[in-house]
Amino acid sequence: xxxxxxxxxxxxxxxxxxxxxxxxxxGTYIPHFxxxxxxxxxxxxxxxxxxxxKAPKPMPACATPVTNxxxxxxxxxxxxxxxxxxxxxxxxxxxxDCPICDQGGECQLQDLAVxxxxxxxxxxxxxxxxxxxxxxxxxxxxxxxxxxxxxCIRFTAEIAGFMELGQSYRGxxxxxxxxxxxxxxxxxxxxxxxxxxxxxxxxxPFRFSARTWELSRRKSVxxxxxxxxxxxxxxxxxxxxxxxxxxxxxxxxxxLTDKERFSYQGLNSPERLTKPMxxxxxxxxxxxxxxxxxxxxxALRDVAKTHGGGAIGGLLSPHAxxxxxxxxxxLLRGLGSENxxxxxxxxxxxxxxxxxxxxxxxxxxADIGRLDRVLVVGSFLRKDHPLIAQRLRQxxxxxxxxxxxxxxxxxxxxxxAARAIAAPSQLPAILAQVVKAVCAxxxxxxxxxxxGVTVSADAQAIAQSLASGSRAAVLLGxxxxxxxxxxxxxxxxxxxASALGGSFGFLGEAANSVGGYVAKAVSGAAGLNAAAMxxxxxxxxxxxxxxxxxxxxDGAQALAALAKAAAVVVLSPFRSQAMLDYAAVLxxxxxxxxxxxxxxxxxxxxxxxFAATKPLGEARPAWKVLRxxxxxxxxxxxxxxxxxxxxxxxLGGQPEFASGLDxxxxxxxxxxxxxxxxxxxxxxxxxxxxxxxxxRAPALQLAADSVAPSARMSAALLAKLGVAAGDKVKVGxxxxxxxxLAARLDAGLPDGVVRIAAAHxxxxxxxxxxxxxxxxxx
Amino acid sequence: xxGEAYLNLGKPNNGGTKLFSVSGHVNRPGNxxxxxxxxxxxxxxxxxGMRGGRKLKAVIPGGSSAPVLPADVMMDxxxxxxxxxxxxxxxxxxxxxxxxxxxxxxxxxxxxxxFYFEESCGQCTPCREGSGWLYRVVHRIEHGQGRPEDLxxxxxxxxxxxxxxxxxxxxxxxxxxRSFIKHFKSEFEYHIENKKCLVDPEVxxxxxxxxxAGAA
Numbered sequence: 001x002x003x004x005x006x007x008x009x010x011x012x013x014x015x016x017x018x019x020x021x022x023x024x025x026x027g028t029y030i031p032h033f034x035x036x037x038x039x040x041x042x043x044x045x046x047x048x049x050x051x052x053x054k055a056p057k058p059m060p061a062c063a064t065p066v067t068n069x070x071x072x073x074x075x076x077x078x079x080x081x082x083x084x085x086x087x088x089x090x091x092x093x094x095x096x097d098c099p100i101c102d103q104g105g106e107c108q109l110q111d112l113a114v115x116x117x118x119x120x121x122x123x124x125x126x127x128x129x130x131x132x133x134x135x136x137x138x139x140x141x142x143x144x145x146x147x148x149x150x151x152c153i154r155f156t157a158e159i160a161g162f163m164e165l166g167q168s169y170r171g172x173x174x175x176x177x178x179x180x181x182x183x184x185x186x187x188x189x190x191x192x193x194x195x196x197x198x199x200x201x202x203x204x205p206f207r208f209s210a211r212t213w214e215l216s217r218r219k220s221v222x223x224x225x226x227x228x229x230x231x232x233x234x235x236x237x238x239x240x241x242x243x244x245x246x247x248x249x250x251x252x253x254x255x256l257t258d259k260e261r262f263s264y265q266g267l268n269s270p271e272r273l274t275k276p277m278x279x280x281x282x283x284x285x286x287x288x289x290x291x292x293x294x295x296x297x298x299a300l301r302d303v304a305k306t307h308g309g310g311a312i313g314g315l316l317s318p319h320a321x322x323x324x325x326x327x328x329x330x331l332l333r334g335l336g337s338e339n340x341x342x343x344x345x346x347x348x349x350x351x352x353x354x355x356x357x358x359x360x361x362x363x364x365x366a367d368i369g370r371l372d373r374v375l376v377v378g379s380f381l382r383k384d385h386p387l388i389a390q391r392l393r394q395x396x397x398x399x400x401x402x403x404x405x406x407x408x409x410x411x412x413x414x415x416x417a418a419r420a421i422a423a424p425s426q427l428p429a430i431l432a433q434v435v436k437a438v439c440a441x442x443x444x445x446x447x448x449x450x451x452g453v454t455v456s457a458d459a460q461a462i463a464q465s466l467a468s469g470s471r472a473a474v475l476l477g478x479x480x481x482x483x484x485x486x487x488x489x490x491x492x493x494x495x496x497a498s499a500l501g502g503s504f505g506f507l508g509e510a511a512n513s514v515g516g517y518v519a520k521a522v523s524g525a526a527g528l529n530a531a532a533m534x535x536x537x538x539x540x541x542x543x544x545x546x547x548x549x550x551x552x553x554d555g556a557q558a559l560a561a562l563a564k565a566a567a568v569v570v571l572s573p574f575r576s577q578a579m580l581d582y583a584a585v586l587x588x589x590x591x592x593x594x595x596x597x598x599x600x601x602x603x604x605x606x607x608x609x610f611a612a613t614k615p616l617g618e619a620r621p622a623w624k625v626l627r628x629x630x631x632x633x634x635x636x637x638x639x640x641x642x643x644x645x646x647x648x649x650x651l652g653g654q655p656e657f658a659s660g661l662d663x664x665x666x667x668x669x670x671x672x673x674x675x676x677x678x679x680x681x682x683x684x685x686x687x688x689x690x691x692x693x694x695x696r697a698p699a700l701q702l703a704a705d706s707v708a709p710s711a712r713m714s715a716a717l718l719a720k721l722g723v724a725a726g727d728k729v730k731v732g733x734x735x736x737x738x739x740x741l742a743a744r745l746d747a748g749l750p751d752g753v754v755r756i757a758a759a760h761x762x763x764x765x766x767x768x769x770x771x772x773x774x775x776x777x778x
Numbered sequence: 779x780x781g782e783a784y785l786n787l788g789k790p791n792n793g794g795t796k797l798f799s800v801s802g803h804v805n806r807p808g809n810x811x812x813x814x815x816x817x818x819x820x821x822x823x824x825x826x827g828m829r830g831g832r833k834l835k836a837v838i839p840g841g842s843s844a845p846v847l848p849a850d851v852m853m854d855x856x857x858x859x860x861x862x863x864x865x866x867x868x869x870x871x872x873x874x875x876x877x878x879x880x881x882x883x884x885x886x887x888x889x890x891x892x893f894y895f896e897e898s899c900g901q902c903t904p905c906r907e908g909s910g911w912l913y914r915v916v917h918r919i920e921h922g923q924g925r926p927e928d929l930x931x932x933x934x935x936x937x938x939x940x941x942x943x944x945x946x947x948x949x950x951x952x953x954x955x956r957s958f959i960k961h962f963k964s965e966f967e968y969h970i971e972n973k974k975c976l977v978d979p980e981v982x983x984x985x986x987x988x989x990x991a992g993a994a
Contacts, residue, residue, distance in 0.1 A: 043944060044944070045902075045903050046903050049942060056941070057941035057942070082942055085937075085939075085942060086903050086938075088938065089903045089906075089907035090903055090907070092907050092912075122934075123911060125915070126912065127916040128910075148900060148901075148903075170898070170899045171895065171898035171899060171900045171906060172907065173900070174900030174906065538951065583951070756968050
């Protein structure tokens with residue numbers, strides 16, 4: 001610690017910190033543009049010049065390290081004169097078009113110009129004009145406004161991991177631009193909008209639609225991946241106009257993924273269901289809520305009466321709130337059904353009944369940054385968990401060794417220590433090899449099932465990296481959790497972590513992947529899980545928030561089961577043609593922005609939120625709809641007055657973290673078998689297709705990550721099939737189904753693997769995410 | 779010769795020798811190594827004296843970023859750090875730019891300012907924005923569009939640029955502007971008022987004709 005004095009106030013600060021950090025510690029604001037606490041120091045805007053005793057010139061507060069006894073004056077004549085000088089320079093070539101600029105009202109340059117600028121410019125020469133750039137569907141540019149702070153450049157290079165923006169030309173002609181003909185395609189691109197201190201980079205979807213001072217701000221929680229990013233939902237006239245990050249260092253820091261930032265567009269989608277609807281004689285009729293609820297209650301009661309409660313299945317979206325899940329399972333159990341599940345894309349349920357608790361991250365999200373060895377198993381990490389990938393990227397830069405075991409070698413923009421890329425069916429065997437190798441290095445006895453495997457060079461490299469550290473973690477991604485041998489991967493992952501003395505966890509797929517377990521929205525011992533209740537069709541289904549044809553492990557099977565059912569009660573914010581085909585009653589419910597609720601994120605943190613707007617049309621919060629259904633079905637204990645009542649019952653209080661989280665698993669037999677006859681399907685869930693909300697956000701659907709699915713194969717496989725990249729291929733699953741897709745080269749795929757995205761209408765007919773396919777030239 | 783002997787070639791606090799690269803309106807432009815403290819008049823003589831026997835007008839003693847000094851000041855200087863600093867400039871790189879009476883100081887400054895405008899990398903705000911501002915104002919004055927308040931403006935802009943950037947290019951762009959105005963203010967004022975050079979363009983053309991030895 002060193003002692004310094006800022007504006008006459010003394011304070012102790014850590015050695016190596018800068019003046020601006022010290023000043024912030026004191027609550028003293030130093031004007032700045034290029035400085036950002038999460039980015040490297042550029043010191044190029046020069047706005048933060050301050051006076052330092054004994055220094056002949058003003059010093060940049062962002063780049064000047066503190067020294068013992070240093071005296072800093074942030075508001076002295078010298079400092080203010082320097083700051084005002086810089087402000088004048090910043091403004092001479094700035095358009096001063098605030099009245100038509102989207103940043104107006106929330107512009108750092110505008111704000112600071114009030115304090116440091118003159119009322120009139122002395123610059124009477126010709127102003128600079130900079131051509132605008134095309135950065136893609138999400139970020140709009142007005143490059144003439146750019147003050148060359150380079151925050152956006154540093155963000156893409158340092159946080160997003162790939163320098164998609166740079167500065168060309170020099171001096172006054174310097175311009176920030178992407179590579180020629182390229183756009184900014186990172187899944188974190190929207191953050192450059194927040195980082196831009198002026199109106200050079202603004203949100204394309206939000207552009208010109210509202211002024212910042214017209215917007216109401218509501219705190220909320222992201223309904224997408226398992227991270228549970230904190231949001232500020234901004235509304236005008238009860239419409240969500242945009243979403244910004246709410247800073248939470250423990251979760252999303254100050255970032256948001258593009259999905260979280262722009263999915264709000266889907267909230268106002270024309271596909272929103274705004275009136276209760278009932279199918280009568282094959283015709284859909286808009287009806288009153290009472291009619292629709294009566295209809296739904298009758299339908300469920302009839303099926304339960306005639307066929308028993310077990311004839312009803314409940315499919316809940318993992319993006320549903322804790323309250324919705326809790327009430328849905330309570331309702332179904334009240335009807336005598338144990339067939340409840342939210343794990344729609346899971347295919348191996350053999351761990352059910354053997355788990356010690358709800359599977360979770362196994363550590364705090366913030367602790368990810370403290371790991372020094374990490375193995376990620378089965379994860380499209382960058383797209384499935386962009387902000388966890390970001391944390392690992394920073395760790396890797398600090399020296400942590402990150403390795404991956406997966407079936408695709410997508411560029412994670414993380415420096416990997418080791419990697420093993422193999423067909424999906426090989427993953428358990430390779431993980432077993434890693435376990436064996438680590439046990440050998442650590443001198444720990446390995447499981448007998450593992451002892452027999454032969455350790456490959458890749459597995460050995462991963463093991464050596466893992467064993468060389470002191471704080472290791474094994475993390476199972478979405479793909480590992482959806483894997484047909486997920487339980488084996490789970491057990492092996494635990495063995496590996498325990499041999500390493502490290503932690504083991506799951507990267508939660510969805511906003512409530514932990515919350516679903518906490519809410520007991522999983523099948524009981526006597527019940528059928530998500531896959532089983534679709535394989536063995538039920539008479540009736542209750543679907544909450546999900547689109548089973550896209551959200552389930554086998555969409556085609558789900559669709560068939562729903563179509564066959566006598567009654568499908570759907571609670572959904574959206575409607576789709578498929579829904580109109582299979583449902584008997586459609587109950588319009590609120591998406592996250594229109595209801596109060598709770599998500600339990602992947603680290604078990606309980607995060608509740610209120611509605612940001614009134615429900616659209618006649619939509620109502622799903623917890624209220626389920627509560628009334630409970631009343632209509634005359635079930636006991638459905639007299640909740642608020643979602644908080646439901647939460648209190650579900651959680652037994654109001655804890656900060658959910659209890660009962662445990663990745664322990666008992667008595668599972670490892671299944672290392674890897675015999676697959678034919679081409680294996682590798683199904684990723686594209687980032688902007690993962691849930692019903694982002695699927696309906698037009699701007700996200702234009703993003704580079706939303707390209708139409710193709711059949712991606714290695715060069716060797718393409719050659720073997722006699723297909724060139726770009727050719728159409730017929731992909732067959734089973735005897736009858738074929739889908740025609742374009743073949744693409746994916747050099748990161750193992751041979752014998754065809755990568756075809758799931759969760760997309762174009763590929764839904766192919767059925768199971770994990771399957772054997774035939775591919776031939778079309 | 780040994781360190782001590784080398785040191786003693788110069789004068790106290792300015793030991794040894796220095797290489798000067800003399801350019802401009804001299805008969806023998808070139809590199810000259812002279813002991814520190816050598817009178818400027820001697821260096822000028824070594825460089826063959828003024829071209830065409832014209833009158834010395836100004837000298838930039840330490841490269842284009844060093845403040846310009848008028849002839850009378852320069853002729854009293856010795857070529858060492860202390861003497862030049864005392865006169866209000868710096869020895870800098872040792873690139874001595876000699877200008878004779880055919881030079882229009884506004885035009886000379888315009889050329890220098892254009893150089894710094896073009897050379898700014900654009901990293902720091904004061905230099906990126908300021909170097910262009912300086913050039914444009916000087917360019918205006920040179921082209922008959924100067925305004926009386928321009929000289930104060932230039933002084934203010936240079937003051938705002940100096941000492942506020944990562945590297946010294948902003949200072950380098952500012953020094954010539956400040957010194958040209960300081961020492962040759964009347965020439966700038968004449969330019970603004972009369973919208974033309976004080977030095978007749980014909981004379982300027984003569985002076986800037988390509989030098990041929992003995993042709994002057």
